[in-house]
Amino acid sequence: MECIEVEGGASLRGTVQLSGSKNASLPMLCAALLAQGDHVFRSVPRLRDIASTLKLLRHLGCRSEVVQSTQSDVINLSVGDVLGAEAPYELVCEMRASVLVLGPLLARLGRAKVSLPGGCAIGTRPIDQHLKGLEALGARVQLHHGYVDCEAPGGRLRGGDVCFDMVTVTGTENLLAAATLAEGRTRLLNAAREPEVVALATMLKAMGARISGEGTSEIVIEGVEALQAASYEVPPDRIEAGTYMVAAALTGGDLTLEDAPLAQLEALTSALRKAGAAVEALGPSRCRVTRSGPLRPVSLTTAPYPEFATDMQAQWMVLMTQARGESTISERIFENRFMHVPELGRLGAQLSVDGDTATVTGPTPLEGAVVTATDLRASACLVLAGLVAHGVTRIRRVYHLDRGYDDLVGKLNGVGARLRRVRE
Numbered sequence: 001m002e003c004i005e006v007e008g009g010a011s012l013r014g015t016v017q018l019s020g021s022k023n024a025s026l027p028m029l030c031a032a033l034l035a036q037g038d039h040v041f042r043s044v045p046r047l048r049d050i051a052s053t054l055k056l057l058r059h060l061g062c063r064s065e066v067v068q069s070t071q072s073d074v075i076n077l078s079v080g081d082v083l084g085a086e087a088p089y090e091l092v093c094e095m096r097a098s099v100l101v102l103g104p105l106l107a108r109l110g111r112a113k114v115s116l117p118g119g120c121a122i123g124t125r126p127i128d129q130h131l132k133g134l135e136a137l138g139a140r141v142q143l144h145h146g147y148v149d150c151e152a153p154g155g156r157l158r159g160g161d162v163c164f165d166m167v168t169v170t171g172t173e174n175l176l177a178a179a180t181l182a183e184g185r186t187r188l189l190n191a192a193r194e195p196e197v198v199a200l201a202t203m204l205k206a207m208g209a210r211i212s213g214e215g216t217s218e219i220v221i222e223g224v225e226a227l228q229a230a231s232y233e234v235p236p237d238r239i240e241a242g243t244y245m246v247a248a249a250l251t252g253g254d255l256t257l258e259d260a261p262l263a264q265l266e267a268l269t270s271a272l273r274k275a276g277a278a279v280e281a282l283g284p285s286r287c288r289v290t291r292s293g294p295l296r297p298v299s300l301t302t303a304p305y306p307e308f309a310t311d312m313q314a315q316w317m318v319l320m321t322q323a324r325g326e327s328t329i330s331e332r333i334f335e336n337r338f339m340h341v342p343e344l345g346r347l348g349a350q351l352s353v354d355g356d357t358a359t360v361t362g363p364t365p366l367e368g369a370v371v372t373a374t375d376l377r378a379s380a381c382l383v384l385a386g387l388v389a390h391g392v393t394r395i396r397r398v399y400h401l402d403r404g405y406d407d408l409v410g411k412l413n414g415v416g417a418r419l420r421r422v423r424e
């Protein structure tokens with residue numbers, strides 16, 4: 001098994017080129033199923049989750065070609081007129097986001113059978129809202145033998161009102177994609193406002209879909225008869241950007257980030273400034289993060305966009321271990337997203353958890369140790385902790401990192417960190 005060793009103590013300085021967004025690419029690739037033809041995706045990040053998605057799309061009958069360029073990949077995806085309608089357990093269990101083929105398949109073929117994704121390290125993560133929404137568009141939904149089997153009577157979904165009980169990102173994306181080919185008008189109420197939903201809507205519009213209101217909590221879709229393949233640009237990854245911003249503040253460094261979507265990072269930027277870091281916009285997609293003074297404690301609560309992202313919670317916790325005083329972090333999106341707390345404790349952090357709130361007392365000098373990553377963002381948090389820990393931190397199960405961070409080791413080493421991959 002591969003692990004990453006981090007030798008702590010370096011302050012990060014230099015420029016990091018950020019990659020395309022994982023959580024935008026995944027729904028975009030799946031939405032290509034909606035239209036026959038040759039789709040082109042640019043600025044696709046090099047990630048295991050992308051490889052898993054392409055594997056699933058090939059299983060469904062698509063052909064894919066990955067063209068490597070210096071910074072990112074171009075993916076040519078050919079979607080035929082005949083598609084498979086079934087996403088099997090072996091492929092879905094590799095990646096929960098596989099459920100994003102459900103809406104596009106059902107809309108295009110009039111039926112879809114997708115394995116239930118099951119729970120994961122950060123919570124139970126049901127898909128009841130996706131199914132309730134598809135039912136509101138007329139689908140007959142049955143669950144048996146671990147699969148969700150959906151059928152659109154007469155072969156076509158029909159528009160309707162979908163009101164989500166909670167904000168769900170992939171739920172909104174599944175319904176948005178499904179509604180593009182439904183007959184008539186669909187309204188998605190209490191829709192997710194995340195930039196990744198907007199990226200999907202932009203792609204669907206390039207394919208000929210009629211959508212308005214993306215980026216607000218009410219999205220309106222006027223269904224069309226058919227969509228066409230087109231070319232798309234994957235937007236930059238706001239969570240990757242945020243992770244490097246925290247790394248700069250944590251190590252008392254000076255990082256310039258290229259292609260950082262600063263406008264999507266207001267909650268993080270404001271928290272970083274309160275904590276004592278300087279965040280400077282150098283243009284619409286470039287920023288510089290520095291810190292010279294001491295870190296101050298800042299308490300926060302995760303919530304749907306535009307509030308503080310749950311995907312930045314673990315990284316923020318590391319930063320707070322180095323701030324003078326007590327801070328709290330409340331996790332309101334997932335019920336079990338504090339798996340990194342005991343691992344940080346092994347490095348010497350002073351943390352306690354009560355329900356959905358963690359309390360961090362700092363500053364505590366961290367000491368390198370062997371730690372185990374439990375999910376993607378927890379892995380990133382442990383790498384960050386390793387950057388400021390004395391000695392060497394060995395992080396096990398780093399395949400989680402490869403799911404969602406494009407060349408994290410190379411990018412961090414490029415700005416002065418000391419990381420290496422080793423085999424255990």
Ligand code: EPU
Pocket residue numbers: 023026097123124125126127128129130131166167168169170171196310311333334335376377404
């Ligand atoms: N939920 C339900 N029923 C549903 C759908 C969601 O109860 O049908 C609950 C979830 O269990 C959770 C909350 O609603 O408690 C929000 O979940 P959401 O559906 O928004 O999460 P997701 O769409 O499965 C995406 C990202 C996650 C990110 C969350 C929240 C992708 C592929 N994944 O997940 O990203 O944390 O939104 O912003 O877009 C990551 O990148 O590390 C990651 C986990």
